[in-house]
Amino acid sequence: xxxxPQAGPAGPDTQTLTPETAPVAPPSRGRRRKKEGKPAxxxxxxxHDLRRRPMFIFSLVLIAILLIMSFWPSLFTSINPxxxxxxxxSTARQGPSAGHLFGRDNLGCDVYARTIYGAGNSILIxxxxxxxxxxxxxLLGLIAGTRGGLTDTVSSRVTEVFFAIPQILGALLITATFxxxxxxxxxxxxxxxxxxxxxxxRIMRAAVITARSQDFxxxxxxxxxxxxxxxxxxLLPNAIAPVIVVSxxxxxxxxxxxxxxxxxxVGVQSPDIxxxxxIADARSRFLEAPLPLVFPAVFxxxxxxxxxxxxxxxxxxxxxxxx
Amino acid sequence: MSKTSLRxxxxxxxxxxxxxxxxxxxxxxxxxxxxxxxxVNGVSYSLNPGETLAVLGESGSxxxxxxxxxxxxxxxxxxxxxxxxxxxxxxxxxxxxDEARTQVRGQRISMIFQDALxxxxxxxTVGWQISEMFRVHRGMNKRDAMAKAVELMDRVRIPAxxxxxxxxxxxxxxxxxxxxxxxxxxxxxxxxLIADEPTTALDVTVQAQxxxxxxxxxxxxxxxxxxxxxxxxxxxxxxxxxAVMYAGRIVENAPVYDIYRAPAHPxxxxxxxxxxxxxxxxxxxxxxxxxxxxxxxxxxGCAFHPRCPYRQDNCxxxxxxxxxxxxxxxxxxxxxxxxxxxDPR
Numbered sequence: 001x002x003x004x005p006q007a008g009p010a011g012p013d014t015q016t017l018t019p020e021t022a023p024v025a026p027p028s029r030g031r032r033r034k035k036e037g038k039p040a041x042x043x044x045x046x047x048h049d050l051r052r053r054p055m056f057i058f059s060l061v062l063i064a065i066l067l068i069m070s071f072w073p074s075l076f077t078s079i080n081p082x083x084x085x086x087x088x089x090s091t092a093r094q095g096p097s098a099g100h101l102f103g104r105d106n107l108g109c110d111v112y113a114r115t116i117y118g119a120g121n122s123i124l125i126x127x128x129x130x131x132x133x134x135x136x137x138x139l140l141g142l143i144a145g146t147r148g149g150l151t152d153t154v155s156s157r158v159t160e161v162f163f164a165i166p167q168i169l170g171a172l173l174i175t176a177t178f179x180x181x182x183x184x185x186x187x188x189x190x191x192x193x194x195x196x197x198x199x200x201x202r203i204m205r206a207a208v209i210t211a212r213s214q215d216f217x218x219x220x221x222x223x224x225x226x227x228x229x230x231x232x233x234x235l236l237p238n239a240i241a242p243v244i245v246v247s248x249x250x251x252x253x254x255x256x257x258x259x260x261x262x263x264x265x266v267g268v269q270s271p272d273i274x275x276x277x278x279i280a281d282a283r284s285r286f287l288e289a290p291l292p293l294v295f296p297a298v299f300x301x302x303x304x305x306x307x308x309x310x311x312x313x314x315x316x317x318x319x320x321x322x323x
Numbered sequence: 324m325s326k327t328s329l330r331x332x333x334x335x336x337x338x339x340x341x342x343x344x345x346x347x348x349x350x351x352x353x354x355x356x357x358x359x360x361x362x363v364n365g366v367s368y369s370l371n372p373g374e375t376l377a378v379l380g381e382s383g384s385x386x387x388x389x390x391x392x393x394x395x396x397x398x399x400x401x402x403x404x405x406x407x408x409x410x411x412x413x414x415x416x417x418x419x420x421d422e423a424r425t426q427v428r429g430q431r432i433s434m435i436f437q438d439a440l441x442x443x444x445x446x447x448t449v450g451w452q453i454s455e456m457f458r459v460h461r462g463m464n465k466r467d468a469m470a471k472a473v474e475l476m477d478r479v480r481i482p483a484x485x486x487x488x489x490x491x492x493x494x495x496x497x498x499x500x501x502x503x504x505x506x507x508x509x510x511x512x513x514x515x516l517i518a519d520e521p522t523t524a525l526d527v528t529v530q531a532q533x534x535x536x537x538x539x540x541x542x543x544x545x546x547x548x549x550x551x552x553x554x555x556x557x558x559x560x561x562x563x564x565x566a567v568m569y570a571g572r573i574v575e576n577a578p579v580y581d582i583y584r585a586p587a588h589p590x591x592x593x594x595x596x597x598x599x600x601x602x603x604x605x606x607x608x609x610x611x612x613x614x615x616x617x618x619x620x621x622x623x624g625c626a627f628h629p630r631c632p633y634r635q636d637n638c639x640x641x642x643x644x645x646x647x648x649x650x651x652x653x654x655x656x657x658x659x660x661x662x663x664x665x666d667p668r
Contacts, residue, residue, distance in 0.1 A: 215441035221396045222436075223507060224429025224460060233455070237446045 046317040056313035062306035070120035079113040081273060086110060093289035105278070105292040106285055115295050118273045122303060125188050125268075126255040132193040134247045137200025142239070144201070145208025146231045156205070159198035168260060170195045175266040185274075188258050188267045196250065203246050207239035214238075241318045249311030252304040259300050275300045341413045342369035343547045344393070344432070344515050349407030351388050351571075354400060360618045362388045364571040365407075370515065370547040375538075377550045377558040377579070379594070380568035381615050386551045389568075390517045393549075394434050395424045411515070430460055433513035437520040439500035443492035449476075449503045450488030456510035475506040479536060498529035502536065509540055516541075517549045522557055530554075534561055555598055559583060564651065567591045570616050570626035573645065576653040587654035587663050589633045625656070633658045 050056045069076055079086050087109035094104040102111035144152040174191035183190070211217065212235060220234050261267030262276030270277065275296040282293035351363035363385040370376050378386045391397045393409050395416065409416045416427060436442040444452055453475055454468035463471065469488065476484035479502040492500055501521060508516060518537060522530035538561045541548050552558060558565060558579065565582050567575040567590065575588035586592040593611035613630035616622055622629055628638040638657060645653040648663075656662060 215436055215438060216444045218396055219434075219436055219442040219504070220444070222394045222428060222434040223456065224425055224427075224511075226425055229459065234444055238444070 046314070049317040050313060053313050053317070055309050056317075059306045059309040059313065062302065063310060066119055066123060066303055066306065069116055070123040073113075073116045073120060076116045077110075077113040079110050081109055081113040081117050082271065086113070093285060093292070095289075096291070102295045103289070103291045105289075106281055111278075111292045111295050114273050114278060115275070115299050118275045118278060118296060119299065119303070121185055121268055121272060121274045122255045122258060122300070125185060125192070125258045126251045126307070128186075128189045129192045129196065129254040130247050130251045132189065133197045133200045133250070134243060136193070137197035137202075138204045138240075138243050140197070141201040141204025141243075142208055142231060142236060145205040145212060145239070146227075146235055148209075148212075152205070155201070159201050162195060162198040165195060167195055167257065168264075171257065171261055172264060172266055175261060179266060179269075185268050185272060188261055191261070192254050192257055196254070199250070200243055200246065203242050204239060207242050208235050211235050211238040245311055245315040245318060247311075248314055249308055252307035252311070255307070256300070256304050341410070342371050343374075343412065344370040344549075345408070345410040346389065346393065347408040347410065349389060349392060349409065350405050351385070351392050351397065351402060351407075352405060353402050355619075358619050361621070362402075362571055362618060363392065366568070366571070366573055368566045368573065368576070370549060372514065372547055373541065373545040374564070375541065375548040375550060375562045377552060377562035377565045378568060379552060379555065379558060379565055379591075381553060383615055383618065384568040385571035386568050387519055390434065390519055390549065390551055393517065394428060394432065396428075396434075429456065429508075429513070430511045431513055432515040432517065433508040433511070434517040434519065435501070435504045435508045435521050438524045439497070439504040440492060442504055443500060445492055448489045448491055449495070452492075453503065453507050453510060456507060460511055471510075472506075475510055476503070479503070479506045479509075479540075481506075497525050498532060501525060501529075501533050505533075505536065505540070509544070509546075512544060513546060515547045515549065517551070519551045520553070521550070523552070523554070530557065537561070555594060567594070570621060571618065572626065572655060573653075574627065574655045576645065576651070577648075578651055581652055585663050587648055587652065587659045588656045589631045589658075589662050590627050592662060593630075627656075633661055 074080070081087075087107050088104075089108045091104050092106055092108040094108070096103045102115065105111050105114065140155055144155040171188075171191040174194060175187050178187050178190075181187070217230060217234055220230050225233065258267055258274065259276030259279065262274040263280040265280065268274035268277050278296040279293055279300075282289070282296075286293050346366055346368050349363055349366045350361070353360040353362055362383075366385065366389050368376060368378070378389070380386045388397070388402075392402075392404060393416070397404075404417060407417070411427065411432065416424065419427070443449065447455075450469055450472045453472035454463075454465070457463040457468035457471050458465065461468075473484050473488050476488060481487060481499055481502055487495075492503070495503065501524075505521075516537075521537065522533050525533060534557055537548065537550075540546075548561075550558065550562060562579045564578050565576070566573050567582075567588065569590050575582065575586065575591045577587065581587075582591060583595070586595055590611070593609070596609040597611060599608055611630055616626050616629070622639075624640045625631070625638045625643050628634050631638065633656070635658065641657070643655045643657045645655050646657075646659055648654055648659060654662070
């Protein structure tokens with residue numbers, strides 16, 4: 001059977017092949033490829049999908065504005081609220097005026113400028129906490145999910161201990177205990193990260209376990225891939241999507257949590273500016289002068305909303321079942 | 324030490340009497356809650372360069388587990404190998420360190436899987452996945468590795484390889500995906516290729532193309548091919564010899580021609596008779612009665628006795644050894660002479 005010359009195996013073979021590929025090849029190399037110059041992967045598909053979602057575009061614009069606001073607040077206001085000389089006690093709780101759009105707060109400082117400068121800390125804390133939880137929780141989840149066995153059992157039980165701690169209460173405890181250590185706003189980041197990493201851990205672990213039992217992981221092993229190569233080269237890329245989604249949604253939550261902690265007096269401390277702190281300061285005279293409370297509260301809501309909307313859009317785009 | 328000896332020996336080519344790959348009295352068991360499942364009970368087979376061994380058997384007969392044991396991709400635990408040897412060019416793979424074992428996998432012994440879609444990573448392009456073999460194992464840079472990937476895709480006859488190298492697995496048809504899987508597995512010129520039901524998930528015309536491709540690649544590189552299948556039709560064309568497995572054991576072992584001419588084990592005979600034939604159109608198709616044994620609760624004596632038309636009293640009590648019939652032929656049946664001669668029914 002093997003000795004007989006197959007009458008040019010290439011001839012009949014390639015001929016019969018063409019119909020086999022025909023139904024698949026053209027759509028894949030057709031319209032979409034020409035437009036984007038790239039083949040359709042999970043990520044390019046998701047991007048393609050996201051660009052058509054008004055919710056995504058809207059939240060992206062909002063987040064872009066907020067980011068610019070936190071890096072270059074002076075673009076939005078000429079007043080530097082960190083400079084005490086811009087405050088004037090005699091004008092405390094003054095309503096909106098030409099130079100002071102949002103009016104003045106209890107200490108006579110400009111509410112608009114303080115709100116703008118407050119974005120920086122909120123975003124910084126939100127983004128840092130998200131990165132830390134995604135990296136720490138993600139990495140541990142990846143290891144636990146890949147290794148399984150005792151590693152998995154021990155780390156899963158540890159996360160359950162953390163899950164049992166009420167978020168705000170735990171954060172209150174941590175920030176109140178370490179507030180004098182000179183960590184500044186980073187104490188908030190640490191407190192939130194310590195309590196929030198188990199969620200990323202669980203999601204990554206679950207996604208890795210799903211990916212681990214798939215044939216391509218066994219195939220990778222059979223083709224000589226090392227343990228670390230399988231972990232980072234095969235499992236991570238297949239398991240990272242849900243972590244990205246949850247992290248984006250969580251980012252909004254962290255910003256809200258920071259505001260809550262600052263409001264309670266254990267988060268960001270004066271003279272640093274934070275929306276939560278501004279809300280707390282304005283609370284006592286809210287009935288006389290509502291604006292110093294309303295403006296930071298509105299900014300806070302919009303920011304949290306923007307990130308949650310972005311997370312929702314990303315989730316929809318990455319989850320083909322929801323399409 | 325073992326690693327270096329493993330590396331240098333093929334260059335000499337001096338194998339002596341030692342086959343390329345020899346599985347010797349291999350036992351594999353799985354520890355489960357319900358008890359110990361003996362999936363492989365003393366399997367032995369050997370493979371020479373350029374030779375094709377077909378391992379035949381029903382689902383659960385242990386053919387895939389044997390292959391996974393050779394590759395070293397069984398999850399241990401729950402699996403364990405209490406006994407046996409897997410010698411590759413004289414070196415027992417089971418005694419190698421994990422690191423040395425990884426060196427063998429993919430480079431010296433490689434494997435292709437039944438369902439190529441799930442065996443390919445969905446998030447990377449096929450070119451990336453094929454070229455990964457060269458980047459990781461050969462230290463090539465991205466561009467050279469990609470060029471090699473295109474070359475390989477051409478070699479496994481993927482039309483317009485250059486344009487398709489950046490496509491994702493889901494953009495290929497079943498047959499094309501299996502070709503990509505084959506390209507990956509032969510990327511590093513392995514000496515042994517294990518194909519675990521490579522055509523089961525494909526339709527018949529594509530099956531033939533894939534088998535032809537495998538046979539051709541084998542002719543070019545003189546590698547040994549272990550073809551795991553339950554499809555007797557696939558086997559007849561390409562295999563040199565056949566090992567039939569039942570309940571974790573080899574029940575018959577013979578050159579392909581002998582088996583098709585006259586099987587020497589009632590199970591093999593049953594398998595051959597259950598192939599539909601045109602001249603029997605309209606008649607009821609023969610089927611082996613009963614079900615494969617529960618590996619947790621194996622029948623006494625010969626594992627096949629509850630289903631065997633040739634059964635005698637001693638089959639229930641005495642497990643048959645592999646009787647030598649002639650040269651390379653063996654049968655694990657006390658009554659192989661009767662089976663060879665003909666029909667008791």
